[in-house]
Amino acid sequence: MSTASTAERAVRIGNISGFYGDRLNAAREMLEGGGRAGDGIDVLCGDYLAELTMLILAKAQAKDPDAGYAKTFLTQMRDVLADCVARGVKVVSNAGGLNPAGLAAAIDELGTGAKVAYVEGDDLRGSLDAITPPVTGKPVSANAYLGGWGIAEALTAGADVVVTGRVTDASLVVGPAAWWHGWERADLDALAGAVVAGHVIECGPQATGGNYAFLDEITDRRYPGFPIAEVAADGSSVITKHPGTGGLVSVGTVTAQLLYEIAAPAYLGPDCTTHFDTVELSDDGEHRVRISGVRGSAPPPTLKVAVNDAGGYRNTMTLVLTGLDIEAKAAHAEALLFDVLGGRDRFAEVDVRLLRFDHPDAATNAEATAHLRVTVKDPDPRVVGRSFSNATMELALGGYAGFHTTTPPTAESAFGVYRPATVPRSAVTHTVVLPDGERRTVADPPGVSGVAPQTPSVRDSTPSPPPGGPTTRAPLGTVVGARSGDKGGDANIGLWTRTDDAYAWLRAFLTVDRARELLGPEAAELAIDLHELPNLRALNLVVHGVLGDGVASSVRPDPQVKGLGEYLRSRLVDVPTSLVP
Incomplete structure:
Protein backbone atom coordinates (compact mmCIF):
# COMPACT_ATOMS: atom_id res chain seq x y z
CA MET A 1 0.00 0.00 0.00
CA SER A 2 1.30 3.46 -0.80
CA THR A 3 0.26 5.39 2.32
CA ALA A 4 -2.67 5.32 4.71
CA SER A 5 -3.94 8.67 3.42
CA THR A 6 -3.87 7.78 -0.26
CA ALA A 7 -5.53 4.42 0.35
CA GLU A 8 -8.63 6.23 1.62
CA ARG A 9 -9.39 7.32 -1.94
CA ALA A 10 -9.57 5.52 -5.26
CA VAL A 11 -6.38 5.09 -7.23
CA ARG A 12 -6.53 6.86 -10.60
CA PHE A 19 -1.48 -1.81 -28.72
CA TYR A 20 2.07 -1.63 -30.06
CA GLY A 21 1.88 1.37 -32.40
CA ASP A 22 -0.83 3.34 -30.59
CA ARG A 23 -0.90 7.13 -30.16
CA LEU A 24 2.52 8.29 -28.94
CA ASN A 25 1.12 11.53 -27.47
CA ALA A 26 -1.21 9.57 -25.18
CA ALA A 27 1.33 9.51 -22.34
CA ARG A 28 1.84 13.28 -22.36
CA GLU A 29 -1.90 13.92 -22.77
CA MET A 30 -2.74 11.63 -19.85
CA LEU A 31 -0.09 13.16 -17.61
CA GLU A 32 -1.04 16.75 -18.39
CA GLY A 33 -4.82 16.34 -18.80
CA GLY A 34 -7.44 17.50 -16.36
CA GLY A 35 -6.76 21.04 -15.37
CA ARG A 36 -8.50 21.03 -12.00
CA ALA A 37 -7.75 19.70 -8.52
CA GLY A 38 -8.37 15.98 -8.16
CA ASP A 39 -7.80 15.20 -11.82
CA GLY A 40 -4.22 14.04 -11.30
CA ILE A 41 -3.15 10.55 -12.30
CA ASP A 42 -1.49 8.19 -9.82
CA VAL A 43 -0.42 5.50 -12.30
CA LEU A 44 0.16 5.44 -16.05
CA CYS A 45 -0.39 2.02 -17.58
CA GLY A 46 0.04 0.83 -21.15
CA ASP A 47 -0.76 -2.36 -23.02
CA TYR A 48 1.55 -3.14 -25.95
CA LEU A 49 1.21 -6.90 -26.40
CA ALA A 50 -1.06 -9.08 -28.48
CA GLU A 51 -0.59 -12.56 -29.89
CA LEU A 52 0.53 -11.02 -33.19
CA THR A 53 2.85 -8.59 -31.37
CA MET A 54 4.75 -11.48 -29.78
CA LEU A 55 5.60 -12.69 -33.29
CA ILE A 56 6.77 -9.22 -34.29
CA LEU A 57 8.97 -8.97 -31.21
CA ALA A 58 10.35 -12.47 -31.76
CA LYS A 59 11.43 -11.50 -35.28
CA ALA A 60 13.15 -8.40 -33.91
CA GLN A 61 14.91 -10.42 -31.21
CA ALA A 62 16.07 -13.01 -33.74
CA LYS A 63 17.94 -10.22 -35.55
CA ASP A 64 19.17 -8.51 -32.37
CA PRO A 65 19.25 -10.36 -29.01
CA ASP A 66 19.05 -7.01 -27.20
CA ALA A 67 15.69 -6.25 -28.86
CA GLY A 68 12.35 -7.92 -28.21
CA TYR A 69 10.55 -5.10 -26.40
CA ALA A 70 8.14 -2.37 -27.55
CA LYS A 71 10.30 0.55 -28.56
CA THR A 72 7.39 2.98 -28.74
CA PHE A 73 7.04 2.74 -24.96
CA LEU A 74 10.64 3.84 -24.61
CA THR A 75 9.87 6.80 -26.87
CA GLN A 76 6.98 7.77 -24.61
CA MET A 77 9.17 7.50 -21.52
CA ARG A 78 11.78 9.81 -23.02
CA ASP A 79 9.02 12.39 -23.18
CA VAL A 80 7.32 12.00 -19.78
CA LEU A 81 9.32 9.92 -17.31
CA ALA A 82 11.26 12.76 -15.71
CA ASP A 83 7.97 14.57 -15.06
CA CYS A 84 6.42 11.35 -13.69
CA VAL A 85 9.24 10.96 -11.20
CA ALA A 86 8.93 14.60 -10.12
CA ARG A 87 5.17 14.24 -9.58
CA GLY A 88 5.24 10.81 -7.98
CA VAL A 89 3.31 9.17 -10.84
CA LYS A 90 4.06 5.47 -11.22
CA VAL A 91 4.34 3.77 -14.63
CA VAL A 92 3.35 0.14 -15.30
CA SER A 93 3.56 -1.55 -18.70
CA ASN A 94 3.87 -4.94 -20.40
CA ALA A 95 6.07 -3.36 -23.06
CA GLY A 96 8.94 -5.62 -21.93
CA GLY A 97 7.59 -8.25 -24.30
CA LEU A 98 10.26 -10.92 -24.73
CA ASN A 99 12.98 -8.86 -23.06
CA PRO A 100 11.75 -7.00 -19.95
CA ALA A 101 15.29 -6.89 -18.54
CA GLY A 102 16.51 -5.19 -21.71
CA LEU A 103 13.72 -2.61 -21.56
CA ALA A 104 14.44 -1.93 -17.88
CA ALA A 105 18.11 -1.30 -18.72
CA ALA A 106 17.14 1.03 -21.58
CA ILE A 107 14.89 3.03 -19.22
CA ASP A 108 17.75 3.30 -16.72
CA GLU A 109 19.89 4.77 -19.49
CA LEU A 110 17.43 7.65 -19.92
CA GLY A 111 18.99 9.17 -16.81
CA THR A 112 15.76 10.28 -15.12
CA GLY A 113 16.62 8.77 -11.76
CA ALA A 114 13.54 6.54 -11.92
CA LYS A 115 13.70 3.31 -9.92
CA VAL A 116 12.95 0.57 -12.44
CA ALA A 117 11.79 -2.97 -11.68
CA TYR A 118 10.80 -5.72 -14.06
CA VAL A 119 8.75 -8.90 -13.98
CA GLU A 120 9.78 -12.10 -15.73
CA GLY A 121 9.09 -15.82 -15.67
CA ASP A 122 6.47 -15.86 -18.41
CA ASP A 123 8.91 -16.85 -21.19
CA LEU A 124 8.81 -20.65 -21.41
CA ARG A 125 10.99 -21.16 -24.48
CA GLY A 126 13.70 -22.70 -22.32
CA SER A 127 11.38 -25.27 -20.73
CA LEU A 128 8.46 -26.50 -22.84
CA ASP A 129 7.86 -29.93 -21.30
CA ALA A 130 5.01 -28.94 -18.97
CA ILE A 131 2.89 -27.24 -21.64
CA THR A 132 -0.39 -28.91 -22.68
CA PRO A 133 -0.95 -29.85 -25.45
CA PRO A 134 2.70 -30.87 -25.94
CA VAL A 135 4.82 -28.49 -27.98
CA THR A 136 6.80 -29.95 -30.84
CA GLY A 137 9.73 -28.25 -32.48
CA LYS A 138 11.09 -24.90 -31.39
CA PRO A 139 8.41 -22.17 -31.18
CA VAL A 140 9.43 -18.58 -31.76
CA SER A 141 7.58 -17.60 -28.58
CA ALA A 142 5.85 -19.40 -25.72
CA ASN A 143 4.59 -17.19 -22.93
CA ALA A 144 2.47 -17.87 -19.86
CA TYR A 145 0.03 -15.14 -18.83
CA LEU A 146 1.11 -13.92 -15.37
CA GLY A 147 -0.98 -11.88 -12.95
CA GLY A 148 -0.62 -8.61 -11.10
CA TRP A 149 1.16 -9.59 -7.89
CA GLY A 150 4.67 -9.14 -9.26
CA ILE A 151 3.72 -5.59 -10.23
CA ALA A 152 2.26 -4.97 -6.76
CA GLU A 153 5.43 -6.33 -5.12
CA ALA A 154 7.64 -4.01 -7.18
CA LEU A 155 5.54 -0.95 -6.36
CA THR A 156 5.54 -1.84 -2.67
CA ALA A 157 9.33 -2.03 -2.82
CA GLY A 158 9.45 1.55 -4.13
CA ALA A 159 9.70 1.13 -7.90
CA ASP A 160 8.72 4.13 -10.03
CA VAL A 161 8.47 2.06 -13.21
CA VAL A 162 7.51 -1.60 -13.56
CA VAL A 163 7.87 -3.32 -16.93
CA THR A 164 6.76 -6.87 -17.55
CA GLY A 165 6.71 -9.59 -20.12
CA ARG A 166 3.43 -11.36 -20.82
CA VAL A 167 0.99 -10.55 -18.05
CA THR A 168 -2.76 -10.42 -18.66
CA ASP A 169 -3.85 -7.05 -19.98
CA ALA A 170 -5.99 -6.48 -16.88
CA SER A 171 -2.99 -7.11 -14.59
CA LEU A 172 -1.73 -3.63 -15.48
CA VAL A 173 -4.61 -2.33 -13.35
CA VAL A 174 -4.88 -5.21 -10.85
CA GLY A 175 -1.27 -4.83 -9.71
CA PRO A 176 -1.37 -1.08 -9.00
CA ALA A 177 -4.80 -1.34 -7.34
CA ALA A 178 -3.64 -4.19 -5.09
CA TRP A 179 -0.56 -2.16 -4.10
CA TRP A 180 -2.49 1.04 -3.50
CA HIS A 181 -5.21 -0.52 -1.36
CA GLY A 182 -3.12 -3.18 0.34
CA TRP A 183 -5.25 -6.07 -0.89
CA GLU A 184 -4.48 -9.67 -0.04
CA ARG A 185 -4.56 -12.56 -2.49
CA ALA A 186 -7.80 -13.78 -0.92
CA ASP A 187 -9.64 -10.50 -1.70
CA LEU A 188 -11.22 -12.13 -4.72
CA ASP A 189 -14.17 -9.77 -5.20
CA ALA A 190 -11.93 -6.70 -5.09
CA LEU A 191 -9.43 -8.31 -7.45
CA ALA A 192 -12.24 -9.27 -9.83
CA GLY A 193 -13.48 -5.68 -9.81
CA ALA A 194 -10.01 -4.50 -10.78
CA VAL A 195 -9.89 -7.11 -13.56
CA VAL A 196 -13.07 -5.63 -15.01
CA ALA A 197 -11.70 -2.08 -14.77
CA GLY A 198 -8.48 -3.24 -16.41
CA HIS A 199 -10.38 -5.01 -19.17
CA VAL A 200 -12.28 -1.80 -19.92
CA ILE A 201 -9.29 0.53 -20.20
CA GLU A 202 -6.65 -1.82 -21.67
CA CYS A 203 -7.65 -1.02 -25.27
CA GLY A 204 -7.37 2.73 -24.76
CA PRO A 205 -9.95 4.81 -26.64
CA GLN A 206 -12.18 1.82 -27.38
CA ALA A 207 -13.66 2.62 -23.95
CA THR A 208 -14.19 6.28 -24.76
CA GLY A 209 -16.09 6.15 -28.03
CA GLY A 210 -13.55 4.58 -30.36
CA ASN A 211 -14.93 1.84 -32.64
CA TYR A 212 -18.37 2.39 -31.09
CA ALA A 213 -21.39 1.01 -32.93
CA PHE A 214 -23.87 3.83 -32.24
CA LEU A 215 -21.99 6.67 -33.87
CA ASP A 216 -24.92 9.08 -33.42
CA GLU A 217 -24.37 8.99 -29.63
CA ILE A 218 -20.91 10.55 -29.99
CA THR A 219 -21.41 14.27 -30.34
CA ASP A 220 -17.74 15.17 -29.78
CA ARG A 221 -16.07 13.63 -32.82
CA ARG A 222 -12.53 14.66 -31.93
CA TYR A 223 -10.03 11.87 -31.30
CA PRO A 224 -11.19 10.24 -28.05
CA GLY A 225 -9.39 10.96 -24.82
CA PHE A 226 -7.72 7.89 -23.33
CA PRO A 227 -9.59 6.23 -20.44
CA ILE A 228 -9.04 6.48 -16.71
CA ALA A 229 -10.08 3.90 -14.11
CA GLU A 230 -10.69 5.17 -10.59
CA VAL A 231 -10.47 1.95 -8.58
CA ALA A 232 -11.83 2.05 -5.03
CA ALA A 233 -10.78 -0.07 -2.05
CA ASP A 234 -13.66 -2.54 -2.56
CA GLY A 235 -12.76 -3.08 -6.22
CA SER A 236 -15.59 -0.99 -7.61
CA SER A 237 -14.49 1.62 -10.10
CA VAL A 238 -15.47 4.60 -12.20
CA ILE A 239 -14.41 4.79 -15.84
CA THR A 240 -13.84 8.33 -17.08
CA LYS A 241 -11.53 10.51 -19.17
CA HIS A 242 -9.93 13.90 -18.79
CA PRO A 243 -12.25 16.92 -19.11
CA GLY A 244 -12.14 18.63 -22.48
CA THR A 245 -11.03 15.55 -24.41
CA GLY A 246 -12.94 14.05 -27.30
CA GLY A 247 -15.18 11.04 -27.46
CA LEU A 248 -17.70 9.68 -24.99
CA VAL A 249 -17.76 7.65 -21.80
CA SER A 250 -21.22 6.14 -21.36
CA VAL A 251 -22.82 2.92 -20.19
CA GLY A 252 -22.87 1.99 -23.87
CA THR A 253 -19.18 2.58 -24.59
CA VAL A 254 -18.17 0.72 -21.42
CA THR A 255 -20.52 -2.15 -22.22
CA ALA A 256 -19.02 -2.45 -25.69
CA GLN A 257 -15.52 -2.78 -24.29
CA LEU A 258 -16.58 -5.19 -21.54
CA LEU A 259 -17.79 -7.56 -24.27
CA TYR A 260 -14.57 -7.33 -26.28
CA GLU A 261 -12.55 -10.54 -26.65
CA ILE A 262 -14.26 -12.56 -23.92
CA ALA A 263 -15.82 -16.02 -24.01
CA ALA A 264 -17.82 -17.56 -21.16
CA PRO A 265 -18.96 -15.22 -18.36
CA ALA A 266 -16.56 -16.98 -15.96
CA TYR A 267 -13.42 -15.17 -17.13
CA LEU A 268 -10.39 -17.20 -16.06
CA GLY A 269 -7.33 -15.27 -14.93
CA PRO A 270 -4.12 -15.86 -12.99
CA ASP A 271 -5.26 -13.92 -9.89
CA CYS A 272 -8.95 -14.82 -9.81
CA THR A 273 -11.88 -15.98 -11.87
CA THR A 274 -13.98 -12.93 -12.69
CA HIS A 275 -17.69 -13.45 -13.21
CA PHE A 276 -18.74 -11.00 -15.90
CA ASP A 277 -22.40 -11.90 -15.37
CA THR A 278 -22.21 -10.10 -12.02
CA VAL A 279 -20.99 -6.78 -13.47
CA GLU A 280 -23.37 -3.86 -12.98
CA LEU A 281 -23.00 -0.50 -14.71
CA SER A 282 -24.56 2.82 -13.78
CA ASP A 283 -24.30 6.42 -14.90
CA ASP A 284 -22.14 8.42 -12.47
CA GLY A 285 -22.30 11.80 -14.22
CA GLU A 286 -21.01 13.26 -17.44
CA HIS A 287 -18.39 10.94 -18.94
CA ARG A 288 -18.42 8.81 -15.78
CA VAL A 289 -19.64 5.21 -15.53
CA ARG A 290 -19.60 3.25 -12.28
CA ILE A 291 -18.77 -0.47 -12.25
CA SER A 292 -19.95 -2.37 -9.18
CA GLY A 293 -21.16 -5.73 -7.93
CA VAL A 294 -18.33 -7.76 -9.48
CA ARG A 295 -17.81 -11.15 -7.90
CA GLY A 296 -14.64 -13.20 -7.99
CA SER A 297 -13.71 -16.78 -7.16
CA ALA A 298 -10.51 -18.80 -7.06
CA PRO A 299 -8.34 -18.82 -10.17
CA PRO A 300 -7.77 -22.03 -12.13
CA PRO A 301 -4.83 -24.34 -11.37
CA THR A 302 -3.24 -23.62 -14.75
CA LEU A 303 -2.05 -20.55 -16.59
CA LYS A 304 -2.92 -19.72 -20.18
CA VAL A 305 0.00 -19.97 -22.60
CA ALA A 306 0.32 -18.40 -26.05
CA VAL A 307 2.62 -20.41 -28.33
CA ASN A 308 3.66 -18.96 -31.69
CA ASP A 309 5.33 -21.12 -34.32
CA ALA A 310 6.89 -20.14 -37.63
CA GLY A 311 4.23 -21.18 -40.12
CA GLY A 312 6.11 -20.70 -43.36
CA TYR A 313 5.65 -18.11 -46.10
CA ARG A 314 2.68 -16.62 -47.92
CA ASN A 315 1.84 -14.28 -50.76
CA THR A 316 -1.38 -12.70 -51.97
CA MET A 317 -2.31 -11.14 -55.27
CA THR A 318 -5.68 -9.50 -55.92
CA LEU A 319 -7.08 -9.47 -59.44
CA VAL A 320 -9.75 -6.88 -60.29
CA LEU A 321 -12.81 -7.98 -62.28
CA THR A 322 -15.08 -5.37 -63.85
CA GLY A 323 -18.57 -5.24 -65.22
CA LEU A 324 -20.28 -8.24 -66.79
CA ASP A 325 -19.79 -11.98 -66.26
CA ILE A 326 -17.91 -11.60 -62.96
CA GLU A 327 -18.18 -15.24 -61.92
CA ALA A 328 -17.21 -16.55 -65.37
CA LYS A 329 -14.21 -14.19 -65.48
CA ALA A 330 -13.15 -15.32 -62.01
CA ALA A 331 -13.32 -19.01 -62.93
CA HIS A 332 -11.39 -18.35 -66.17
CA ALA A 333 -8.70 -16.35 -64.33
CA GLU A 334 -8.28 -18.98 -61.64
CA ALA A 335 -7.92 -21.80 -64.15
CA LEU A 336 -5.43 -19.83 -66.29
CA LEU A 337 -3.35 -18.75 -63.30
CA PHE A 338 -2.84 -22.21 -61.85
CA ASP A 339 -2.13 -23.58 -65.31
CA VAL A 340 0.65 -21.00 -65.66
CA LEU A 341 1.89 -21.87 -62.16
CA GLY A 342 2.01 -25.60 -62.84
CA GLY A 343 -0.97 -26.62 -60.70
CA ARG A 344 -2.33 -26.00 -57.24
CA ASP A 345 -0.37 -28.95 -55.84
CA ARG A 346 2.83 -26.91 -56.02
CA PHE A 347 1.71 -25.10 -52.88
CA ALA A 348 1.12 -26.35 -49.37
CA GLU A 349 -2.09 -24.31 -49.16
CA VAL A 350 -4.19 -22.31 -51.61
CA ASP A 351 -7.05 -19.95 -50.80
CA VAL A 352 -9.11 -18.25 -53.54
CA ARG A 353 -11.91 -15.83 -52.68
CA LEU A 354 -14.22 -13.89 -54.96
CA LEU A 355 -15.17 -10.68 -53.16
CA ARG A 356 -18.20 -9.01 -54.72
CA PHE A 357 -18.38 -5.23 -54.51
CA ASP A 358 -19.97 -4.75 -57.93
CA HIS A 359 -23.42 -3.36 -58.75
CA PRO A 360 -25.40 -3.69 -62.00
CA ASP A 361 -25.41 -0.52 -64.09
CA ALA A 362 -22.96 1.05 -61.63
CA ALA A 363 -22.73 4.82 -61.48
CA THR A 364 -18.91 4.71 -61.44
CA ASN A 365 -16.23 2.36 -62.73
CA ALA A 366 -15.12 1.48 -59.19
CA GLU A 367 -18.64 0.42 -58.22
CA ALA A 368 -18.63 -2.13 -61.04
CA THR A 369 -15.61 -4.04 -59.73
CA ALA A 370 -15.08 -7.25 -57.77
CA HIS A 371 -11.84 -8.75 -56.43
CA LEU A 372 -10.41 -12.22 -56.95
CA ARG A 373 -8.07 -12.65 -53.99
CA VAL A 374 -5.54 -15.48 -54.37
CA THR A 375 -3.34 -16.49 -51.42
CA VAL A 376 -0.72 -19.24 -51.46
CA LYS A 377 1.32 -20.66 -48.57
CA ASP A 378 4.39 -22.90 -48.46
CA PRO A 379 7.40 -23.69 -46.26
CA ASP A 380 9.68 -22.71 -49.16
CA PRO A 381 9.77 -18.92 -49.71
CA ARG A 382 10.81 -19.40 -53.35
CA VAL A 383 7.57 -21.24 -54.16
CA VAL A 384 5.34 -18.36 -53.04
CA GLY A 385 7.64 -15.44 -53.80
CA ARG A 386 7.95 -13.48 -57.01
CA SER A 387 7.57 -16.67 -59.05
CA PHE A 388 3.94 -16.69 -57.90
CA SER A 389 3.14 -13.00 -58.11
CA ASN A 390 4.94 -12.54 -61.45
CA ALA A 391 2.84 -15.34 -62.88
CA THR A 392 -0.31 -13.30 -62.36
CA MET A 393 1.09 -10.74 -64.80
CA GLU A 394 1.05 -13.34 -67.57
CA LEU A 395 -2.73 -12.91 -67.55
CA ALA A 396 -2.40 -9.22 -68.41
CA LEU A 397 -2.74 -9.72 -72.16
CA GLY A 398 -3.94 -13.32 -72.28
CA GLY A 399 -6.62 -13.38 -69.60
CA TYR A 400 -10.03 -11.88 -69.12
CA ALA A 401 -11.28 -8.52 -70.39
CA GLY A 402 -10.35 -5.62 -68.17
CA PHE A 403 -7.53 -7.42 -66.28
CA HIS A 404 -5.61 -5.42 -63.70
CA THR A 405 -4.40 -5.98 -60.13
CA THR A 406 -4.52 -3.92 -56.96
CA THR A 407 -0.74 -4.03 -56.51
CA PRO A 408 2.37 -4.78 -58.57
CA PRO A 409 3.89 -8.25 -58.05
CA THR A 410 4.90 -8.71 -54.43
CA ALA A 411 7.47 -10.73 -52.51
CA GLU A 412 6.66 -13.43 -49.99
CA SER A 413 6.27 -12.74 -46.28
CA ALA A 414 6.67 -15.02 -43.28
CA PHE A 415 3.62 -15.87 -41.21
CA GLY A 416 3.11 -17.39 -37.79
CA VAL A 417 0.80 -19.98 -36.30
CA TYR A 418 -0.82 -19.42 -32.92
CA ARG A 419 -1.34 -22.36 -30.54
CA PRO A 420 -3.39 -21.88 -27.35
CA ALA A 421 -2.12 -23.96 -24.45
CA THR A 422 -1.94 -24.18 -20.67
CA VAL A 423 0.76 -24.90 -18.12
CA PRO A 424 0.57 -25.89 -14.43
CA ARG A 425 1.35 -22.99 -12.14
CA SER A 426 4.08 -25.11 -10.54
CA ALA A 427 5.99 -25.05 -13.84
CA VAL A 428 6.18 -21.24 -13.91
CA THR A 429 8.37 -19.11 -11.66
CA HIS A 430 6.78 -15.66 -11.47
CA THR A 431 9.73 -13.42 -10.59
CA VAL A 432 10.11 -9.73 -9.86
CA VAL A 433 13.51 -8.05 -10.08
CA LEU A 434 13.57 -4.97 -7.86
CA PRO A 435 15.41 -1.72 -8.61
CA ASP A 436 18.32 -2.78 -6.36
CA GLY A 437 18.67 -6.07 -8.25
CA GLU A 438 17.03 -8.29 -5.65
CA ARG A 439 15.07 -11.15 -7.19
CA ARG A 440 11.85 -12.29 -5.51
CA THR A 441 9.59 -15.20 -6.39
CA VAL A 442 5.94 -14.19 -6.40
CA ALA A 443 3.63 -16.54 -4.50
CA ASP A 444 0.50 -18.07 -6.02
CA PRO A 445 -2.92 -17.03 -4.74
CA PRO A 446 -4.51 -19.32 -2.14
CA GLY A 447 -7.39 -21.63 -2.95
CA VAL A 448 -6.04 -22.79 -6.29
CA SER A 449 -7.14 -26.35 -6.87
CA GLY A 450 -8.23 -28.70 -9.60
CA VAL A 451 -11.87 -27.94 -8.85
CA ALA A 452 -13.66 -25.68 -11.30
CA PRO A 453 -14.59 -22.32 -9.74
CA GLN A 454 -18.15 -22.06 -8.51
CA THR A 455 -20.20 -19.30 -10.04
CA PRO A 456 -21.35 -16.77 -7.43
CA SER A 457 -25.06 -16.16 -7.31
CA VAL A 458 -26.27 -13.32 -9.53
CA ARG A 459 -29.33 -11.18 -9.14
CA ASP A 460 -32.60 -12.48 -10.53
CA SER A 461 -32.38 -11.61 -14.18
CA VAL A 479 -31.57 -1.92 -32.03
CA VAL A 480 -28.39 -3.92 -31.30
CA GLY A 481 -24.80 -2.79 -30.80
CA ALA A 482 -21.83 -5.06 -31.46
CA ARG A 483 -18.11 -5.32 -30.94
CA SER A 484 -16.02 -8.18 -32.32
CA GLY A 485 -12.46 -9.32 -31.82
CA ASP A 486 -10.05 -12.23 -32.13
CA LYS A 487 -9.06 -14.79 -29.51
CA GLY A 488 -6.52 -17.09 -31.13
CA GLY A 489 -8.34 -18.89 -33.92
CA ASP A 490 -11.76 -17.89 -32.60
CA ALA A 491 -13.83 -14.73 -32.87
CA ASN A 492 -16.13 -13.22 -30.30
CA ILE A 493 -19.04 -10.94 -31.09
CA GLY A 494 -20.50 -9.10 -28.13
CA LEU A 495 -24.05 -7.89 -28.73
CA TRP A 496 -25.94 -5.53 -26.46
CA THR A 497 -29.12 -3.48 -26.38
CA ARG A 498 -30.05 -0.19 -24.77
CA THR A 499 -33.43 -1.19 -23.31
CA ASP A 500 -34.92 -4.13 -21.43
CA ASP A 501 -37.52 -4.72 -24.15
CA ALA A 502 -34.86 -4.86 -26.85
CA TYR A 503 -32.82 -7.34 -24.78
CA ALA A 504 -35.87 -9.54 -24.23
CA TRP A 505 -36.40 -9.62 -28.00
CA LEU A 506 -32.71 -10.22 -28.79
CA ARG A 507 -32.50 -13.07 -26.29
CA ALA A 508 -35.53 -14.77 -27.82
CA PHE A 509 -34.51 -14.06 -31.41
CA LEU A 510 -30.81 -14.86 -31.57
CA THR A 511 -30.32 -18.60 -31.34
CA VAL A 512 -27.09 -20.31 -32.36
CA ASP A 513 -28.72 -21.50 -35.59
CA ARG A 514 -29.94 -18.01 -36.44
CA ALA A 515 -26.51 -16.53 -35.68
CA ARG A 516 -24.92 -19.08 -38.02
CA GLU A 517 -27.42 -18.20 -40.73
CA LEU A 518 -26.80 -14.46 -40.38
CA LEU A 519 -23.02 -14.84 -40.35
CA GLY A 520 -23.15 -16.53 -43.74
CA PRO A 521 -21.22 -19.36 -45.41
CA GLU A 522 -17.96 -19.01 -43.49
CA ALA A 523 -19.75 -19.93 -40.24
CA ALA A 524 -21.84 -22.75 -41.71
CA GLU A 525 -19.67 -25.58 -40.38
CA LEU A 526 -18.20 -23.85 -37.32
CA ALA A 527 -19.10 -24.41 -33.69
CA ILE A 528 -20.72 -21.38 -32.07
CA ASP A 529 -21.24 -20.75 -28.36
CA LEU A 530 -23.80 -18.28 -27.07
CA HIS A 531 -23.50 -16.80 -23.55
CA GLU A 532 -25.97 -14.54 -21.75
CA LEU A 533 -24.96 -11.51 -19.68
CA PRO A 534 -28.34 -10.13 -18.59
CA ASN A 535 -26.83 -7.52 -16.25
CA GLY A 550 -4.76 -17.25 -35.58
CA VAL A 551 -4.41 -13.71 -36.87
CA ALA A 552 -0.93 -14.09 -38.35
CA SER A 553 -2.00 -17.11 -40.39
CA SER A 554 -5.55 -16.11 -41.35
CA VAL A 555 -6.39 -15.48 -45.00
CA ARG A 556 -9.63 -13.60 -44.25
CA PRO A 557 -9.67 -10.07 -45.70
CA ASP A 558 -10.38 -8.93 -42.11
CA PRO A 559 -7.92 -11.20 -40.23
CA GLN A 560 -8.70 -9.77 -36.78
CA VAL A 561 -12.50 -9.92 -37.34
CA LYS A 562 -12.86 -6.27 -36.34
CA GLY A 563 -15.69 -5.86 -38.83
CA LEU A 564 -17.54 -9.11 -38.12
CA GLY A 565 -19.83 -7.53 -35.53
CA GLU A 566 -20.71 -4.68 -37.87
CA TYR A 567 -21.45 -7.20 -40.62
CA LEU A 568 -23.87 -8.98 -38.30
CA ARG A 569 -25.54 -5.65 -37.44
CA SER A 570 -26.06 -4.97 -41.13
CA ARG A 571 -28.16 -8.09 -41.73
CA LEU A 572 -31.87 -7.50 -42.31
CA VAL A 573 -34.19 -9.17 -39.79
CA ASP A 574 -37.78 -8.78 -38.60
CA VAL A 575 -37.66 -6.37 -35.66
CA PRO A 576 -40.74 -5.51 -33.57
CA THR A 577 -41.93 -2.17 -34.87
CA SER A 578 -42.20 -0.90 -31.29
CA LEU A 579 -38.40 -1.16 -30.99
CA VAL A 580 -37.50 0.64 -34.21
CA PRO A 581 -36.61 4.31 -33.64
Missing part, protein backbone atom coordinates in the same frame (compact mmCIF):
# COMPACT_ATOMS: atom_id res chain seq x y z
CA ILE A 13 -4.97 4.73 -13.33
CA GLY A 14 -4.71 6.21 -16.83
CA ASN A 15 -4.15 4.16 -19.95
CA ILE A 16 -1.54 5.41 -22.45
CA SER A 17 -1.57 2.62 -25.05
CA GLY A 18 -3.91 -0.09 -26.33
CA THR A 462 -35.38 -13.41 -15.65
CA PRO A 463 -36.01 -11.38 -18.80
CA SER A 464 -39.33 -9.86 -19.67
CA PRO A 465 -41.33 -11.53 -22.43
CA PRO A 466 -40.24 -10.25 -25.84
CA PRO A 467 -42.47 -7.53 -27.29
CA GLY A 468 -45.08 -8.74 -29.74
CA GLY A 469 -47.08 -6.96 -32.40
CA PRO A 470 -46.15 -6.05 -35.95
CA THR A 471 -42.57 -6.23 -37.19
CA THR A 472 -40.46 -4.15 -39.53
CA ARG A 473 -37.73 -5.45 -41.83
CA ALA A 474 -34.64 -3.58 -40.61
CA PRO A 475 -30.93 -4.08 -39.95
CA LEU A 476 -30.22 -5.90 -36.69
CA GLY A 477 -28.02 -2.92 -35.76
CA THR A 478 -31.09 -0.69 -35.60
CA LEU A 536 -25.40 -5.89 -19.37
CA ARG A 537 -28.44 -6.64 -21.58
CA ALA A 538 -25.94 -8.55 -23.67
CA LEU A 539 -25.21 -11.79 -25.47
CA ASN A 540 -21.76 -13.02 -26.42
CA LEU A 541 -21.17 -15.20 -29.46
CA VAL A 542 -17.94 -17.19 -29.78
CA VAL A 543 -17.32 -18.46 -33.31
CA HIS A 544 -14.74 -21.22 -33.10
CA GLY A 545 -12.09 -21.65 -35.76
CA VAL A 546 -13.06 -18.76 -38.03
CA LEU A 547 -9.43 -17.56 -37.97
CA GLY A 548 -7.86 -21.00 -38.33
CA ASP A 549 -4.39 -20.85 -36.77
